[in-house]
Amino acid sequence: MEDEQFIRIKEEVLRRIRPPEDEVERVSALADSLITICEECAHELGLCVTCTLVGSVARGTWLKGDHDFDVFILFPPSTSWEELERLGLEIGRRAARKFASLYKGDAKVIERYADHPYIQLVFEDGEVDFVPAYRIDDASCILSAVDRTPHHTRYVLSHIAGREDEVRLLKQFFKAAGIYGSELKRRGYSGYLCELLVIHYGSFLECIRAMASWRRGTVIDIEGHSTKKHDEPLVVVDPVDPKRNVASALSLDNFARSIHRARAFLSSPSPSFFEIEEESLSIDPRRGTGLLALEFPRPELVDDVLYPQIYHAMESVASLLEREGFRVYSKRVGERDGYICMLFELEVWELPPIKKHMGPPVDLREHAERFLARYRDNPRACSEVYIENGRYCVDLRREHQRADALVAARLKECSLGKHLNEVLTGRAVVLFGEDVMRRGRVFRYA
The missing domain is CATH 1.10.1410.30 (CCA tRNA nucleotidyltransferase, domain 2)
Structure with missing residues (x-):
């Protein structure tokens, strides 16, 4: 049961997010036009495929002003993957170019590759993805990653009416x-x-x-x-x-x-x-933690390819910092104006010039003698080998006393991902302390 307060809230919110009639009519006309153009392009190539609209526009659940179109180009299951990709992308290219030529305004055609290749058309009224897929009868027996989607649309349409x-x-x-x-x-x-x-x-x-x-x-x-x-x-x-x-x-x-x-x-x-608030890219300077950032231009990759690699690289850099004694309090990613920033908030960001290096227990003779031989006259050693809690120890000169110096020197040792390796090792800027805000392009003080 809905009480009066909720009904008032619901009506107020829906006035803001429900598409008005003129938008519904315009979106419906665009959708029909896209399907017709796609079918025409397939016919020109002599291909027997089905072009269908899926997603929130097809199901009538899109939010006001947020009406991207998903056009699926469905091939028979007997089509090889190579043929589906080659011919599906060609239909998508032709359809996108044809629509762009008829559209009154700027339009851009982009070829995208994530788990599944597709053609994207970006224009003033939204985006269109032309996606090749297989026409399958059983959604539990898919041949490609997106084959279930038309089944999703049919299921929702048969159950959602009125809601x-x-x-x-x-x-x-x-x-x-x-x-x-x-x-x-x-x-x-x-x-x-x-x-x-x-x-x-x-x-x-x-x-x-x-x-x-x-x-x-x-x-x-x-x-x-x-x-x-x-x-x-x-x-x-x-x-x-x-x-x-x-x-x-x-x-x-x-x-x-x-x-x-x-x-x-x-x-x-x-x-x-x-009410949607802009994602905060600010930092409170009163926290008193150390700031370390890796900032770089965003590569031309779709989010589903880019961000898993960013998160993986961020974990690898955090592990490097922790191993060397720089305690990581938190980490986050921000993106602004074509730049991405991995931000590390540190509990410890500067260390003394020496560190204790623990060796093996003295009674493990073979390991103990190797340790002694290695560090007895080692140029990095700043103490004699000594015994503590039954183990050999030695004090070593620390190679990097500050976290930023460590990351700048040893970033290449981290696992950065196939696509990020080049941009991080070649174009990333390491920022530290006040420079994260002064020179950085992404994060700001609150």
């Missing part, structure tokens, strides 16, 4: 919390997951009420057909594929944030829970 606004409310709620989007940069709730939650619970409010009591391992199986055990915090079994968890990309922290946010909303409902 599109409830989906919009849930999407906006998650957007305002910064946890909307299943891409690897965000690791939040996908649009399809939002639609399934509304289908399962019936409304936005009932979903929020249930969410407030979720626990790790919560399982939602709308069709009651799960055939696989999952370990993620939230399990929403795909209605079109009993083996798949639709919520597999959701991180534990974002799962916890959604529960926290649901409880806060139920405790004190307000339209502010649906």
